[in-house]
Amino acid sequence: ALARASPGPHARAWRRLAAMARKILKGRKKAKGTGVKQSLKKARMEAKAKQKGKKKALATQGAKTAGPTAAPTRATVAPDGTKLTKKQLRELAAMEQQHRDMYHAEERILLVGEGNFSFARALCQQLGTGANVYATCFDSERTLNKKYSDAAGIRAEIEGDLGGTTLVSVDATRLHSVKEFRGTFAKIVWNFPHAGTGETDVDKSIAEHQELLARFFKSAVKCLDPERRNAAIHVALKIGEPYKSWRIVQVVQAACPQLELVTVVPFAPTAWPGYAHRRTAGFSERFSKDDSEELAKGAKLFVFRRRAEARAR
Secondary structure (H helix, E strand, O other): EOOOOOHHHHHHHHHHHHHHHHHHHOOOOOOOOHHHHHHHHHHHHHHHHHHHHHHHHHHHHHHOOOOOOOOOOOOOOOOOOEEEOHHHHHHHHHHHHHHHHOOEEEEEEEEEEEOHHHHHHHHHHHHHOOOOOOOOOOOOOOHHHHHHHHHHHHHHHHHHHHEEEOOOOOOOOOOHHHHOOOOOOOEEEEEEEEEEOOOOOHHHHHHHHHHHHHHHHHHHHHHOOOOOOEEEEEEEEOOOOOHHHHHHHHHHHOOOEEEEEEEEOOOHHOOOOOOOOOOOOOOOOOOOOOOOOHHOOOOOEEEEEOHHHHHHH
16 A cells, blocks of 8 residues: 655646545535534434444345455455364454454544555445545556556445545645645554555665654644544554564654554454455556455554543643
């Protein structure tokens, strides 16, 4: 998943994004005397009212199509092909539920650095609605479709069937540049950030990704809803190197002292039916399979929130 500073060629795209965000968050038709917050509050109430019925509809629809459903399908074998024991199945079920419980339909959720948007679709299906889900990627629409042949279809499903919003050409380090994003979201999520520059020098690559994370958190913290005590920033990273050397906790402490790490939980790809992890460079059967096999060694979800003294200001 890619997001980095967008130079000159992206300036026009970024201005278009700002205009789109204003249009989406404010609503096409605004009643006299109402503003962005009122429109969003109304959308949350409507999403909550329709949540039960939409979950049933999605489950029925999913049974008739090849796409994933809101009901998770748990794996019964380990990545190495061995059958899971009953104890392991119970542990997996608990891990999946813990991951799903991180998100709620009434919260405004911003996803950044999406690849083929399959996580965004799975999230919308799990919530029963995409009314409060805003999924974004760094790539332009042309580049996105070239990298991921299934992205256009998934985006159409998110917007047409699930009521979500997808945006392209969004720089995760400049989220606060969109006025309507500032102070808006309950959750901001970046699954598996990567600069995508192809830097081969290990030390330079580590420094590059630490800078990317620092710039992201500095921008994202300005977009958290100040009225939500539990508003949080989520970042998923694979286990092992080079990700361990990125030292995400130390990077966040230095870049945003007003944030603190509140928990680290396993990232459970099986909790999200239809989710397929994608590399920043794009998808190719020569390098990866059409699933989340690359996460077999494990991944962690880091959750950061504003410190109590920071919320009180």
